[in-house]
Structure formats: structure tokens, C-alpha cells
Amino acid sequence: MGTVDYAVEMRDITKRFPGVIANDRVNLAVRKGSIHALLGENGAGKSTLMNVLTGLLRPDSGEIRVRGAKAALRSPAVAIALGIGMVHQHFRLVQTFTVAENITLGMPRPRFRLDMAPIEQEVARFSAEYSLAVNPRAKIWQLSVGEQQRVEIIKMLYRGVDVLIMDEPTAVLTPQEVRELFETLRRMTADGKTIIFITHKLDEVMEISDRVTVLRAGRNVFSCDTRDTNPRELASKMVGREIGRAPQRPSVAIGGPVLELHELAALGDRGITVLNGIDLDVRAGEIHGIAGVAGNGQRELAEVITGLRRAASGRVCICGKDMTNSAPRSIIEAGVSHIPEDRLGMGLAPNLDITLNAIMKRYRSGEMSRGPVMDEARARGWTGDLVERFSVKTPNLRTAVRLLSGGNSQRLLLARETSCVHKLAV
Secondary structure: OOOOOEEEEEEEEEEEEOOEEEEEEEEEEEEOOOEEEEEOOOOOOHHHHHHHHOOOOOOOEEEEEEOOEEOOOOOHHHHHHOOEEEEOOOOOOOOOOEHHHHHHOOOOOOOOOOOHHHHHHHHHHHHHHHOOOOOOOOEHHHOOHHHHHHHHHHHHHHOOOOEEEEEOOOOOOOHHHHHHHHHHHHHHHHOOOEEEEEEOOHHHHHHHOOEEEEEEOOEEEEEEEHHHOOHHHHHHHHHOOOOOOOOOOOOOOOOOEEEEEEEEEEEOOOOOEEEEEEEEEEEOOOOOOOOOOOOOOHHHHHHHHOOOOOOOEEEEEEOOEEOOOOOHHHHHHOOEEOOOOOHHHHHOOOOOEHHHHHOOOOOOOHHHEEOOEEOHHHHHHHHHHHHHHOOOOOOOOOOEHHHOOHHHHHHHHHHHHHHOOOOEEO
8 A cells, every 4th residue: 555645554553451452453544635534432442543643652563654654653742743733532731821821831942931922923823824713811721612622723733733633522512613623624634734533423524524434342444435435334333233213212291490590690710791691491301402602601501500600690499499609519419410511620530540430429428438438349339330331441440530531431420420319410
């Protein structure tokens, strides 16, 4: 196979972890100036393969070629120097730094005197060129998840990458933000850059990609030009069997209100009003969607409901009881579960193991302890059942959550929040 037309090639890549073969002799060839979708179920090995390509992980065997030349990607710095960068599913940003400070962090220049003005101008140039609207002087903690993703893209562009890897980039975006992201990616390929788009969403593959590769259980099982396939074929390749019709959603009787918001107002992280006069009723049995472009108050609304942000005025009633500005623990005890957009930053403790994360809302109860001491055997038994029931793929229950794939960490969070007695899930 010729290498002239390929930006990168990965040949027979194998990567093992204790108890898991994450990548098993995987082959991937990505054409220059194309958008190549890497498709697979959660835990299929997509992120691991790209962590190998970006130098975060060393393969146990196999070969990588960059623009036809064999490359030893010993670190992310080597990968960046070769023009390969990645926007991770969980962003690598310093929350207390500004956008411009994060973008220049780790660069060899400037070394002694940090003049932010030219850096901010360069950030503004990339923002305008690729429609990545972001304030260079804003602190990261003040930005929505969608805005933080734009910072990560600009950070890679600032470093001059030619091959940009996007790991599940639409998982935290609204439909409008997805469309804007796709326009940005098309502009980048028009400028000669190459995109590797990691996803498990079939409609996105068909819309944005030129070519698609399917991983299943760590193996490359299918590759073709996107125009030569269809969603049904891709779905069957992902799971290894034919896919039947989606199950019908059962009818549910709608009950009384479980959440009532009256004239709710709240301030954002910058001290500006982001919620103003919100009235909302959510009834038992309903799935109530709240839509909007990132940065328009969705995160703040969820935080006010769950006690993580104070309401400036108005009322929050849960099951008829006024819980305005109650402590998060009181709201949890009232039957409210919370699955935040930032699962590792807020939903889970990434350096703790699976068991400790799973029992985080139960350790005070007698079922997980013997007197003042946690009953480790009981906690691990309960967590094991939870992991099996929600198909969380992990080497063992002592694995740190940060080592799980994005999909498996999401499953763990969902398992914890839905396994407790709850009346409302936010």
C-alpha cells in the first residue's frame, strides 16, 4: 500500500492493559485533507488507539508512519512536533487561567517576559478564521463546555497541527453547536488539514466524514469510503450482528409536579445575570428537554436546582417542598439525582476507584458500613452488581475512574445516579 496520499498510517498496533487488550493488531490509514471517522461502541478501543497516535501511550507492537516516514511517537511533544494533536473528550485546560494563557501554556516562547497582547491577537485571528468564538481574556472556569472545546481546538491550531484528532467532540454540544463544529472542520480540511473524528454516532459519520473505520472489541473490523456504506451496515459492524427495530417507548401515566420553578433568577460565574424570571413545571413521568446554545444558562439552571449555585431570587420546589438554596446533600436526600455535563470534573472523582465513586451517595447509609467503618466487601459486591448490570467495561473495581473510556465513565455515573431512590434526574 502506497503512503504518498496518507497523512498517518498505523500498522498492526497492539496495546494491552492488565486484563484487557485495548487494541489488537489494528490498521488505520488516514488520507491527507480528509475527515476520517473512527467508529465503535463505548470501550471499543478508539480513544486508546488515538492516545497511541498522540504519544500518550506506547504501543506494545506495531508501526506508525507520518507522511510516509516511520515515526517513534515517544511523547505528546514529539507528536505535536510532527503536526499531530488531539482534542480530548475530557479537556486539558487549567481552570484558573485565561483562554490565552492556556493556549500558550507549554510553548517554548515567550520564555521570560509574557506579553499577552500578541497572543490574544493570534487567538482572535484563529477565532475569526474558523468561527471559533471565544473571549481570549475569559477564565476557563467561566466558559461553557462548548466554549472550552473551542479553546482546545485553537490551542492545537496555535501549535501548527496538520492532523487534528477529535475524541467524541459532539458529546457535550447542542445540535446548533454540532453544526457550527462541522462547518469549522470543513474549513480546516479545505485548508489542507486532516481530521480524525472519533464517534459512535452514525448520523454524524454519514454527514461529516469522507471515510470510516469501525473498531469492535479492539479490532479493526471494517473500513470503506463513507459514500459506499449506510447507517444500518455500520451499526451491524459495530455490534457484530444485524440490528432490529428500535424498541417503542412505553406509555407512562403523567403524575403531579416533582419540580416547580417560580420566577427563578441566578448569577453566572462572571457575576452577570444568566437566569431571569424562569418558570417551569416538570411532572412525574415526563422527560422535559431544555434546549439552547452553550452558555445560555443551562448549566447554571441545573446547578441551582441541585443546590450547587445560589438563586438570586425566586423559588425551587421539589415534590411540593420549597428547597430554594438548600444544601446539595438535602436536595439529594429529597430524591434528586444529577448527571452533569462534565462527568469527570463534577460527576465523578477521577483519581478514586470505581467502588468509591459508585458508593459516593451511599457511604453514610448503614448498608455500606459497619458502624463508623465502611464495609469494603459489601461495597465491592454492590458495585460489582452495578458494573455488570450497566455493562461498565473495566479490568477490575480498583481501577481509577480516570482510566476508563469516556463511555464507560458515563455508564458508571448513570448507574450511580439511577440506582438510588430518586424522584427527579437532572
